[in-house]
Amino acid sequence: MSDTGRPRHPGTGSGLVLEQLSVGYRDSGRNWVPVLRQVTAEARRGELTVLLGPNGAGKSTLVRTVCGLAPPLSGHCYLDGVDLARMSDSERSRSLAVVLTERGVPGLVRARELVALGRHPHTGLTGRLNAHDHRRIAWALAAVGASDLAERRVGELSDGERQRVFTARALAQEPSALLLDEPTAFLDITGRVAVTSLLRQLAEGQHLAVVVCTHDLELALRVADMVWLVSRGQLRSGTPEELSLSGEIGAVFDGDDLVFDTDSGTFRPHGSPEQRRSAVVSGTEPAAAMTARALRRVGWHVPGPDEPAPPWPALDVHVGRHRFHSTHAGSPHEHATLGEFTRWARGLARERSTS
Numbered sequence: 001m002s003d004t005g006r007p008r009h010p011g012t013g014s015g016l017v018l019e020q021l022s023v024g025y026r027d028s029g030r031n032w033v034p035v036l037r038q039v040t041a042e043a044r045r046g047e048l049t050v051l052l053g054p055n056g057a058g059k060s061t062l063v064r065t066v067c068g069l070a071p072p073l074s075g076h077c078y079l080d081g082v083d084l085a086r087m088s089d090s091e092r093s094r095s096l097a098v099v100l101t102e103r104g105v106p107g108l109v110r111a112r113e114l115v116a117l118g119r120h121p122h123t124g125l126t127g128r129l130n131a132h133d134h135r136r137i138a139w140a141l142a143a144v145g146a147s148d149l150a151e152r153r154v155g156e157l158s159d160g161e162r163q164r165v166f167t168a169r170a171l172a173q174e175p176s177a178l179l180l181d182e183p184t185a186f187l188d189i190t191g192r193v194a195v196t197s198l199l200r201q202l203a204e205g206q207h208l209a210v211v212v213c214t215h216d217l218e219l220a221l222r223v224a225d226m227v228w229l230v231s232r233g234q235l236r237s238g239t240p241e242e243l244s245l246s247g248e249i250g251a252v253f254d255g256d257d258l259v260f261d262t263d264s265g266t267f268r269p270h271g272s273p274e275q276r277r278s279a280v281v282s283g284t285e286p287a288a289a290m291t292a293r294a295l296r297r298v299g300w301h302v303p304g305p306d307e308p309a310p311p312w313p314a315l316d317v318h319v320g321r322h323r324f325h326s327t328h329a330g331s332p333h334e335h336a337t338l339g340e341f342t343r344w345a346r347g348l349a350r351e352r353s354t355s
């Protein structure tokens with residue numbers, strides 16, 4: 001029997017298990033339309049599992065079903081051997097914490113108060129926090145490196161800081177599994193690397209099954225223990241290397257402008273030299289504008305303020321207050337001065353025009 005007193009499913013271990021699960025949505029005629037059919041996969045405790053797939057593949061529909069916001073059309077989803085569909089709402093909210101993409105936050109709430117909401121499934125009807133609850137809130141803030149943000153108002157936090165606080169709220173629930181939808185969506189390169197590494201550490205350190213739904217393909221492939229790849233109604237699971245070598249990542253994501261390079265495990269633009277040397281620059285002005293200018297001078301194609309950004313830039317640069325952060329072929333780079341960065345970018349542009 002499980003901690004909740006419910007029978008465990010014999011074939012399932014710890015973590016989140018999808019078994020022959022079909023998920024879908026209700027159309028305007030109130031009929032259920034399947035999006036993913038009979039998928040079977042496992043997200044183990046201690047591991048970071050990344051849910052990937054092109055737009056419209058069914059990632060959000062799967063997340064909604066696992067969270068209990070939509071019923072499975074058939075099949076099961078088990079958490080630590082217990083069928084989530086058979087859990088009460090309060091049981092589910094104690095075991096499974098969900099961080100959805102939330103931008104509309106009551107700005108006046110302090111970070112500590114927001115994290116305290118994570119204790120709600122444990123505090124009973126009174127909602128009164130005891131010493132254990134307070135310890136757990138402080139622990140959750142510390143676990144995401146946000147103790148110094150505790151008394152700050154949530155509305156004043158940066159996107160990256162806010163993401164940490166929402167993750168702390170989920171951790172305060174003391175869940176067995178953590179499910180996050182696009183946790184890096186509004187972050188710059190540094191923030192994306194930091195949040196992804198944090199989730200990796202939490203999975204291992206807290207022995208949680210962490211499932212992250214993201215479009216951040218290259219970063220995901222670098223840090224994921226397992227990938228759930230959804231496309232055309234199916235889900236394939238495997239390590240990033242397995243899915244790269246089998247050609248499944250390429251089959252799903254290769255496009256007119258982009259090809260998956262199995263040697264490096266990253267995507268590269270193919271086609272015109274402009275695509276191969278396309279760059280985007282964000283960050284503090286006027287340094288960002290000067291950086292774009294330096295990049296153009298050494299051979300990069302950087303769109304002007306009124307031009308659309310390339311969907312898959314070969315070089316993604318963020319100009320911080322004291323450093324230049326960039327991502328090229330999935331690897332982060334850092335330079336202290338614009339001169340140093342420009343020399344590095346010039347070499348890279350030459351490489352990319354000959355390779």
Ligand SMILES: Nc1ncnc2c1ncn2[C@@H]1O[C@H](COP(=O)(O)OP(=O)(O)OP(=O)(O)O)[C@@H](O)[C@H]1O
Pocket residue numbers: 025026027035053054055056057058059060061062
């Ligand atoms: N309520 C709905 N009504 C109509 N179509 C829906 C509904 N919910 C989902 N769909 C359709 O189901 C498919 C899967 O949608 P879903 O949002 O799960 O994809 P996704 O992988 O999360 O996409 P994205 O990466 O663009 O967020 C899409 O074709 C979508 O249009």
